Amino acid sequence: MNESFSSMLPSLIRGLYVNAAGKPFAVVSGGVLSPSVPKEVLSINIEKFDRTDEIDEQALAAFFSGQFSALNTDASDGKITLPSCIAVGLHDNEKALFWVDEDIDGARRRMNEKDASPLLVENLTVKKFHATANARSSVVKNKIALVTGGAQGFGEEIVRGLAGSGALVFIADINLAGAEKLAGIINTEEGRTAALAVAVNVSDETSVREMFTYVEKTAGGLDLCISNAGVLRAGSVLEQDLKDFEFVTNINYTGFFIISKFAGLLFRRQHRTAPNWKTDIIQINSKSGLEGSNKNGAYAGGKFGGIGLVASFALELISYNIKVNAVCPGNLLDGPLWSDPERGLFVQYLKSGKVPGAKTVADVKAFYEAKVPMKRGCTGPDVMRAVFYIVEQEYETGQAIPVTGGQVMLH
Ligand SMILES: NC(=O)c1ccc[n+]([C@@H]2O[C@H](COP(=O)([O-])OP(=O)(O)OC[C@H]3O[C@@H](n4cnc5c(N)ncnc54)[C@H](O)[C@@H]3O)[C@@H](O)[C@H]2O)c1
Structure with missing residues (x-):
């Protein structure tokens, strides 16, 4: 054929x-x-x-x-x-x-x-009501989901949250070995095929196209696409190399466009035989998509841009019943980006003296916790509650939902 x-x-x-x-x-x-x-x-x-x-x-x-x-x-x-x-x-x-x-x-x-x-x-x-707030996590039961950058950090938390709530999750990551390892652990824990690994580079259009073809062939389609893969290279606007700025932009900003394009094409095709079925694209954005970040312009700029893409794609794709929203988490202080003992931001900030008076990693961590009205970092379950809300809420699109413990308040 x-x-x-x-x-x-x-x-x-x-x-x-x-x-x-x-x-x-x-x-x-x-x-x-x-x-x-x-x-x-x-x-x-x-x-x-x-x-x-x-x-x-x-x-x-x-x-x-x-x-x-x-x-x-x-x-x-x-x-x-x-x-x-x-x-x-x-x-x-x-x-x-x-x-x-x-x-x-x-x-x-x-x-x-x-x-x-x-x-x-x-x-x-x-049935008139598909789910109730009490059973919010059941909104993903048996759904097919894909999480980019799912092998570690927030991505891993989201993969675990979805798999634990009955979804089949494709762990899509440039680190295939990490994705495969996580899928193996989750499938053993869940006692079913709850996760499958797939390699992707979100900044490469061919790689993303091939990934969605693989997903369709393997499971038939998709209901929920979470664009989570992201990188951070901080730097002053006066000093940062263009190549570092472009590296961050290609993954965080352009990568979200490419993922939305191919997820959108797959969702639109499914929509032709399931016109009433709602599907979701969710970008894991950041509090840095809502307020500037000092000496971190490539990251914050790409995240601000992501919210512009979310709102624009939402306007277009709702004709195919595709909702597009963003979640803007605060700092995942216990995740590898911050807490990795060798390369984590706490160690980097301690060495560079970014936090005045800090003598240990714990001092740096306490400094960042103190910035949050709720006095702690963001966690996987905090983000999952926002994801479940977005999927369950049939009457909203084009929004950016802060999950920052009050650190960023919308005006
Ligand atoms: N960590 C935080 O404090 C924090 C706060 C707010 C928002 N975020 C956002 O959450 C998302 C995840 O961040 P994290 O801290 O968990 O990151 P992380 O560095 O712990 O994990 C990122 C994952 O993405 C994968 N990845 C990197 N480049 C890729 C590419 N080109 N294609 C496919 N996969 C790729 C990595 O292999 C890794 O598994 C990002 O979008 C980030 O901006 C993080």
């Missing part, structure tokens, strides 16, 4: 399920239709699209929706029956199989056991 054509099928198929039941699913691609595959498979033959290099995505989505809706059957007890395997062929070519279940382990099991028995799932499209 034509590669560009088949690469867009998983998200269109996933959208059909999401739309029918109002909840997330995993779609795994694998195998071809043969006599050994049970007969319950929904078989779709596409004859209409003879120029596969110029596919009309919209028409393809409508075609799929038509084939699918005839086969859904609503069970009486608020449940819905859906096919668990779809076979798609182009011009009677060999038909490629797509296996579907509520989570990736279920979909993979079906593929391995060739179990195409129908899926009977709760139909949430009939």
